[in-house]
Amino acid sequence: MQVDSDCGQHCEFCAIPDVFAPRDRPLAELVAELERARAAGARVAMITGVDPLAHPAALELVAAVPALSFERLDLHGPGRRLADRAFAEQVVAAAPAELRVNLPLYGATAATHDAVVGRRGAFDEVLLALAHVVELVGPRQVTLTSVCTRRVLPELLAIDRLAEAHGVARLLRMPFPDSESRADRYFDVAPTMTEVASSLLASGARLSLVAGIAGMAPCVVVRAALERAPERRAEAVLVLGTLAELRRRGVLPTGARTPAVPCAHRATCALVPPCSGEVLGAYVARHGAAELVPPAVEVLSRSGRGP
Secondary structure (H helix, E strand, C coil): CCCCCCCCCCCCCCHHHHHCCCCCCCCHHHHHHHHHHHHCCEEEEEEECCCHCCCCCCCHHHHHHHHCCCCCEEEEECHHHHHHHHHHHHHHHHHHHHEEEECCCCCHHHHHHHHHHHHCCHHHHHHHHHHHHHHHHHHHHEEEEEEEEHHHHHHHHHHHHHHHHCCCEEECCCCCCCCCCCCCHHHHCCCCCCHHHHHHHHCCCCHHHHCEEEECCHHHHHHHHHHHCCCCCCCCCCCHHHHHHHHHCCCCCCCCCEEEEECCCCCCCCCCCCCCCEEEEEEEEHHHCCCCCCCHHHHHHHHCCCC
């Protein structure tokens, strides 16, 4: 469910305000959408959008989820109001017993996060919201999300470590456009996949963290890893096997709202099981596809015994 109430922020990568004006949908309309989903057999409700909790009837909407016998609520959005302890407690009380909260963090420092979202004090607000939901629902029910823009990239590993320190999951994703227009902010902030993979690996990031970035092509990760350390081949093969299983189960996130195009190598690439075989059309328009080169089969078949 999309609840596009105004978030009061101006994220440098988000073109939604350029595409449409945020608005508060009537509560009755939102509840009717939940009713249709439940009647169709859905057992998990996901409420996302520009800022669902900024809706004037946010608590009533959350309360409608268990009232309609949904078993779980996945809550996405800036989570600004969760910095208010009393409001956070009301959300948890209204939600079903299983509540999963996703909070975005776009920097490991106030300077970076606040610059990305265009609002001073936003970083401290996220950390306060994080502390509240971790205490109220437990760290295993919380995920910190971030976007690999050029400004955020130098602090991605620190964001990962911050999430680890709080005991919460993390989800990193490549940027994606909100429209098909070349005026979309995506074209100003999106680095190449090679830039992201090489920067993180050079900083000592786990290979699994880099390979798990939503929208990251596995071939780019393998090449970046083996160029830096050929002895990591066995680790790369294990990570690719994990990605293949996640894709088989349909739980590998993409987050993309705009069309993808087939990779030119999808019919012959040895990485098709862990790879979707697609890339965002906007990515190709911005950066081209030269970095999407399938590794030789023998590179993947050798299990860490050296080149």
